[in-house]
Amino acid sequence: xxxxxxxxxxxxxxxxxxxxxxxxxxxxxxxxxxxxxxxxxxxxxxxxxxxxxxxxxxxxxxxxxxxxxxxxxxxxxxxxxxxxxxxxxxxxxxxxxxxxxxxxxxxxxxxxxxxxxxxxxxxxxxxxxxxxxxxxxxxxxxxxxxxxxxxxxxxxxxxxxxxxxxxxxxxxxxxxxxxxxxxxxxxxxxxxxxxxxxxxxxxxxxxxxxxxxxxxxxxxxxxxxxxxxxxxxxxxxxxxxxxxxxxxxxxxxxxxxxxxxxxxxxxxxxxxxxxxxxxxxxxxxxxxxxxxxxxxxxxxxxxxxxxxxxxxxxxxxxxxxxxxxxxxxxxxxxxxxxxxxxxxxxxxxxxxxxxxxxxxxxxxxxxxxxxxxxxxxxxxxxxxxxxxxxxxxxxx
Amino acid sequence: xxxxxxxxxxxxxxxxxxxxxxxxxxxxxxxxxxxxxxxxxxxxxxxxxxxxxxxxxxxxxxxxxxxxxxxxxxxxxxxxxxxxxxxxxxxxxxxxxxxxxxxxxxxxxxxxxxxxxxxxxxxxxxxxxxxxxxxxxxxxxxxxxxxxxxxxxxxxxxxxxxxxxxxxxxxxxxxxxxx
Numbered sequence: 001x002x003x004x005x006x007x008x009x010x011x012x013x014x015x016x017x018x019x020x021x022x023x024x025x026x027x028x029x030x031x032x033x034x035x036x037x038x039x040x041x042x043x044x045x046x047x048x049x050x051x052x053x054x055x056x057x058x059x060x061x062x063x064x065x066x067x068x069x070x071x072x073x074x075x076x077x078x079x080x081x082x083x084x085x086x087x088x089x090x091x092x093x094x095x096x097x098x099x100x101x102x103x104x105x106x107x108x109x110x111x112x113x114x115x116x117x118x119x120x121x122x123x124x125x126x127x128x129x130x131x132x133x134x135x136x137x138x139x140x141x142x143x144x145x146x147x148x149x150x151x152x153x154x155x156x157x158x159x160x161x162x163x164x165x166x167x168x169x170x171x172x173x174x175x176x177x178x179x180x181x182x183x184x185x186x187x188x189x190x191x192x193x194x195x196x197x198x199x200x201x202x203x204x205x206x207x208x209x210x211x212x213x214x215x216x217x218x219x220x221x222x223x224x225x226x227x228x229x230x231x232x233x234x235x236x237x238x239x240x241x242x243x244x245x246x247x248x249x250x251x252x253x254x255x256x257x258x259x260x261x262x263x264x265x266x267x268x269x270x271x272x273x274x275x276x277x278x279x280x281x282x283x284x285x286x287x288x289x290x291x292x293x294x295x296x297x298x299x300x301x302x303x304x305x306x307x308x309x310x311x312x313x314x315x316x317x318x319x320x321x322x323x324x325x326x327x328x329x330x331x332x333x334x335x336x337x338x339x340x341x342x343x344x345x346x347x348x349x350x351x352x353x354x355x356x357x358x359x360x361x362x363x364x365x366x367x368x369x370x371x372x373x374x375x376x377x378x379x380x381x382x383x384x385x386x387x388x389x390x391x392x393x394x395x396x
Numbered sequence: 397x398x399x400x401x402x403x404x405x406x407x408x409x410x411x412x413x414x415x416x417x418x419x420x421x422x423x424x425x426x427x428x429x430x431x432x433x434x435x436x437x438x439x440x441x442x443x444x445x446x447x448x449x450x451x452x453x454x455x456x457x458x459x460x461x462x463x464x465x466x467x468x469x470x471x472x473x474x475x476x477x478x479x480x481x482x483x484x485x486x487x488x489x490x491x492x493x494x495x496x497x498x499x500x501x502x503x504x505x506x507x508x509x510x511x512x513x514x515x516x517x518x519x520x521x522x523x524x525x526x527x528x529x530x531x532x533x534x535x536x537x538x539x540x541x542x543x544x545x546x547x548x549x550x551x552x553x554x555x556x557x558x559x560x561x562x563x564x565x566x567x568x569x570x571x572x573x574x575x
Contacts, residue, residue, distance in 0.1 A: 004525070076481040079522040114428075114465045115521050117534040154428060156463035159519060173423030175462040191421070232524065234483040240525035271482070297482055297524075311482045315519055321462075 004241035006087045010208055010228060016090035017135070019207025023098040024141055028058060031102040035206070037214035039226035044070060044162070044199035045269060045293025046368070047225070050206075056186040057103040057194045065105035066195040067096050067148075069203055070167060072113045074159040075270035076315060077295035080230040081200040083242045085112075085119055088204055089126045093150065095203030097140060098210065100148045103196055108150035111167050114157045123152055159319035163367050164197040166321070177323045178367035201230055201294070221247030225286035229294060233258050235267075236300030251290070252281040260298040265305070265383075270295035271312040272372035275305075275379040306388050309380045310338045316373040327370025330361040334377050344391035351389075355381060406444050408433075413448050420449060423459060427466050436470045464518075472507045472514035474552045477531040480517045483524035488541075492528045495542035499549055513552070 006012055023031055036051040057065060073081040084092060096108050112120060127150055130136040140146050153171060155161050161170045165179035168190050189195020205227065209217045217227045225247040234240050238259025245254060255261050266276045268285060269292040276283060276290060283290050299308060313335040322328045337354040340346040358374030365371045381388065412429050416422035423445065430441050437460050446453040460466045478493055497503055500513050507514040523529035526538035537548055
């Protein structure tokens, strides 16, 4: 069953292979300059400039470099990568190959999450086709000295492995615990070799930019967040599925397009994102305002915000890797706090302490999971005080 | 010549390690393969893998216990993982969960006494637009209702007996394509 009609998306209008052929006629420097001119930023949610990542990896001298595609899409409410991999796999592989050309890599790895195991044989078939067509393997498209091949590695049900250093640890056969940064993967990544880790969607935009030109991409969106973005929309709205919108769209506009205008709040960016109440629907979705990896969960007027927060905290408690204390212990404390609020037994003083703890976690946690896990709690607690304080009977 | 089950297992693992390259990065693919074929990763397997890769068995245990799709305990032939994350929650996963418990007669985290079904929670299966969603081994079911739970279980049950060997192939396919 499908909810998404992908036929009108930009990805459908760019024919696979075209961008790749064009890009392979360019020098690696020209490719990176083109990405710089487009302003493309990481589509996984962190918004790190793609050109900078590639430039850093290209600058390192090493015989062996890796291009890793992060298909460990675990953020609650996100499913755009699944749709891209099913419908636009060739475009994505084009993007990986262009990336490999840009940094001088000869090996590519797709880290596919264990929950998407049903996509593995499909992608394997695609890879075999590409090898047949000379788009992978030795001397790609007849270019002497440019060898590139891609293998698929499966995740095993750990959300944290979507973090790039944890992903690399997992590829190396370790527990998926994030590393300290620096050094960054662009210097010492997989097996100590320079590695770029990019999101599925980031790679897919690359051949589009090459085909349509950097200016086309740069002219869409805001100054600091250029281009189009795929959004995974779910929750209390009329239309579910994946949508393509320009960056800088306001939440109100987005809700109108998905029939969700009566919403009480919108959770942008999944569990690690922020909860935006109705009064702030004028805000824009962009890296400088409300950042998101594409997850938009519409929360209708009848939903209990504490239940939403509880669901998120249970998720983080389960998925924290347990390596650093603020995240391991903090998430448990925040969840306890939510239980107290549900029973109507939380004093304002204790709630303030919990908020302070949340802020400490944002500062002191080692990786993005712990740094962002209190976001939902903090935004719900501060924006919906009216609803959550002094409950007389439990909502359960 | 008689080959004991353990010898067979060891030979299997050795072959796998060779295929994935004889180093530490082969560890997770090998464990996943064992999990896929035998339903769990036993202490004996951990010892064998550690011997072949020249690492301490505790390292293998550390890795195996970290990932939720690799398990130490023997699980059922069909592992049912119901998504408990927000979007599926809003679309009524609680009722599906209750019906699963009713129809199987077990709680979440348990395996049926006949060893056929294990019931587990999963975090976001990436089917938020079509919730509630659940995975049976590698097959995804979407828009599950308390009513369709029974049909899903029956679909699994038809794979018992003589067809059991084909289950891995049949339970691993793409979601239905666009209408």
